[in-house]
Amino acid sequence: MDQRHQFRHTGVVKTDATRRVTEEGAGRAPSAVEPTHASSPVVIGHEGHTRAAVVRLLLEEGPITASEIGRKLGLSAAGVRRHLDALIESDEAREASTVAVRHRGRGRPAKYFQITAHGRGRLGHAYDDLAGAAMRQLREVGGNSAITEFARRRVDAIVGNVEAVDGQNSGEVEKTAGAIADAFTEAGFAASIRPVGHGVQICQHHCPVSHVAEEFPELCDAERDAFTELLGTHVQRLATIANGDCACTTHVPLGPAPPQPPST
The missing domain is CATH 3.30.1380 (Muramoyl-pentapeptide Carboxypeptidase; domain 2)
Structure with a gap:
């Protein structure tokens, strides 16, 4: 099968080799992330924009692990955890049930997170x-x-x-x-x-x-x-x-x- 069609990331969150996320308060310099979609350079540097990028990944690719979010957005583990905790507290995200995800590999299964109906509703339903x-x-x-x-x-x-x-x-x-x-x-x-x-x-x-x-x-x-x-x-x-x-x-x-x- 053509690798391009195995899973299409369709650009709602666009990342490429030039994209970086600066995590405020995490004490980490901006870092490059792996390209997932051909796009013009985008820089996310504000707290609100970073939170929105996390939400978009939960929307597009959830259930998704915290480590995957960090890798895609160039965030530290502490930074990802802080955003997820805030989203869970506001009922915009939740830990996915074991039914919704498959355990891959050996060892302790990773935690997966996904957007909630409340979180999706906050994205806007105009008119x-x-x-x-x-x-x-x-x-x-x-x-x-x-x-x-x-x-x-x-x-x-x-x-x-x-x-x-x-x-x-x-x-x-x-x-x-x-x-x-x-x-x-x-x-x-x-x-x-x-x-x-x-x-x-x-x-x-x-x-x-x-x-x-x-x-x-x-x-x-x-x-x-x-x-x-x-x-x-x-x-x-x-x-x-x-x-x-x-x-x-x-x-x-x-x-x-x-x-x-x-x-x-």
Whole structure:
């Protein structure tokens, strides 16, 4: 598999070899960090900006360990711990349950952290009340079909430049899944793909319309239908932010699953 598609960091937090984070009070000079995405040089030097960068990593890559956060942002262990403690105290982050993460390697498992629903809500849901009122008025005037049509036009506008898969080549399916993730990132969904079993998952780590989608699930349904049509295969929605999950996760199979051994 092309290494670029194993896990796409899609640029909500952009870091490269020129990026540095200066941790106030940590007594540490700025340090270079490993590149993860092609971007122009960015420097984060203020306390609030550093906290925001930690939140964005929790959003995009959580569950994530404190050491991974430190490595990506060039922070000391004490600096990462201080930010995580503050975010946990304000109910914007929490330690991930053991169900949500896999223990890798031997020895004592590391602690993983993830953003909470409260933390995600503080990232902003502009015009939720206005959007909800407009959708309710649309339903009153045009009925449920008007909502469905609006939802489909909205997602078509997001993925309008994504070319549908021609055939069932798994490489092409994966490539198109990556293009879908890129398109949704451009629309503010902080999307990525990652390999899971005999397929990939499209993960939307943020949803600018999640509060509206709680009332109007047609928005989520239209996304799933568009994914199915573009990828040329049945996809399965495993989780949605609108239902209280940490991310919107859609499973995309890559070819038939291997046969199961006969039961004895």
